[in-house]
Amino acid sequence: MKQDSKKQSRRDFISTAGLAVAGVTIVPRHVLGGKGFIAPSDKLLVAGVGVGGKGRSDLKNFYDSGKAEIAYLCDVDDRMAKESRERFPKAKYYHDWRELFDKESKNFDAVSVSTPDHNHAIIAMNAMQLRKHVYVQKPMTHDIYEARKLTEAAEKYKVVTQMGNQGASGDGVRQLREWFDAGIIGDVHTVYTWTNRPVWPQGIPWPAQSPAVPKELDWDLWLGTAPYKEYVDGLIPGSWRGWWDYGTGALGDLGCHLLEAPFSVLDLKYPTDVQATVGSVYTAFGERGYFEDSCPPSGYAILTFPKTSKTQGEVKLHWMDGGIKPMRPDELEPDEIMGDGNSGILFIGTKGKMMASEYAANPRLIPVSKTKEVTVPQRYERVKGGADGHYAQWVEGAIAGYGNAKLSAPFELSGPLTETVLMANLAIRVADIPQPRPNGKGFMYPGSNKLMKWDSGNMRITNYEAANQFVKREYRKGWGQL
Template identity: 40%
Template structure:
């Protein structure tokens, strides 16, 4: 199967290495080259997931600036890196320290990914941005185009793009292990935060340690502060997050998107959607994508189910075909690839481990499949750092080739939910065919002073 966006990297250079890998030929060593330059890192978003992203990139690099609108949630990062200068406002940080910064990480609420990443790139900085890349399709396309125009290294924080399991899955599919892939099934127990119709978010006093205005940022509709929005439940809001699909979709869909080259046009339709409103997403939805055949593969159906309490005893759960009847599925996440000659099961959202096979013949066959794709040492931030230093290739989940189009695919599923109609996505035109009313959902209305500056 040929994916034009990624080149294969064959790096079993000698027979001695090949012999050493004979017992399990699919596992390749990560890069071991010593770092030649310690990058100076500015991190925007220092609590929660941001704290983990900072810890990851701090290995071999120097944290020189920490920015967060909530200095209580950022406290641990502040204490761990006491020499880093502290900020509430990323714009002030970049204006003051851009000449000292080598790379910027962005681990904030989804709606702020775009303005922060754009401002960093306008200063010529490579960026790491948590998933989803944005929560509006227009913004994802704009960041991808801007990164290409400026020639900047970028990566999105969908960790599955760096795992060995994802690489094994693609190699096995391309080797024809399970025949032609016809369907891919994904599920999650998300949302694990409140979302649905008629929720209330009572106003509370804004803490002195929180800059609520900057947290709201580019969103035109201003809301009173509520701890039921920040620091976690914003994920259910259409304005700030993008529901369960936006939270997990870029992790889960990554495997099929990369292995099956799901770029381009598709049709997507929602069903069995629970009640929701113009403020928050539904607590449950089933979303089906249909991708037309293209060079190297036939048509593919991708089925997403969220709000699943327990797939093993949920009467409404659509159990993937081909897996053993007595297989207990992961309650939180899962993915199943259904081919004409077998199935593969990944019991997580990231394909972090080798896919599980249920046919002894297939288990034996994988021993003959040679590695193709270079393994990544560390997560996305380290993959980006090596690329910036010139010690590794362009990250797989860079904005232009991967993260942008993948995010568009995910967000198109939310279009189908919000519109309640079958969405025929025209990728080149960045529009829904025959549905001009969808245009208003592709791009947000910006709060005054937060309009994008793409120059």
């Protein structure tokens, strides 16, 4: 629901004109208050949309920066909102973000979006159109098209943005960049990323039962842009991630955490092609099951990136989930852990290798003994508080205003990263779709390991039309489009 642009412009004009007239007599309250004083008017007023789970901890982190006030809370589920409402009792509570934006837009500066993936883009876009700074949980969007539109909107509306992949603010990725820039592992041509997730059910049929909707939940608002379906148990708080209508599987959950380091270290932008294969679920009769609503139980995607300013040639980026892992490097000792045991990142260079855990934490050279032996100059400024400082960085950036502060994961960087995550998901989704064999006996999977060529400018797969249905989805009637 878009704000009336004429009313917004007139209000902004009156506000700006009034400040211009009165500005010569105003002394900032932080000057009057002395060192360390932050006046309420100097704080970022944040509206949280989706305030349970990760949204709850995001809001706490914004508030703990000492430079933000949580002014409004919005959630479709009173059960999920309970703790945030108790923590911020002065914050006015809404169920529908559209009503919140319509009634209160003049009373807050920024919006934190932590809903299920399928509603990220529509909320963030409407907030940016109101000239509000936005913090959006990973993945930034559900669809490739949405990521591109939000990236463009951040620049158009001149708002401060950050995606919630806090590892981008960690020390680990900066150490990896410094080792690579110093030539320690040579030219990188291959990167492996992996995770044990999903840790929720995938590769399953949609539940047949339709129980009553809990009284605390507005089911229609929870569905938002997604197609209407009857309520089922188990989606909330976390199993929605395994259903294509709402989530983006293991890739959406951890891809932005694990792929950020390769993007940052190698200056990757958009892939040129992608291929994938998936794990299968078989029935008691030995037939391969296909459940179009559900993400597959495991997936393996390979993306190709063109030469960048930091590489000598193409880069192959491998993604593995569901417990699939790359082979151990020969240089790794038998008892040393790959990544962090569950997830990891491995860079293969012409002169060596380096590895890290989830969020690019615990970076080390391989062999690991080399990590303490090698010293390179620090080239990249660390974020105060490391990964935990990701939240305060956005708050301070929003207070400073567009273009006046450096952020770790603005949409300028997070947009292409998100598109890549969703590109791998597109290939995984296509790889799982069966077609009857010409002889009518059984099925084949023409999308499995299909090398799909990507035209990033036009956001299209050029050699496999069946894949393009997943670039952009149609929102449910009444929810508009981007």
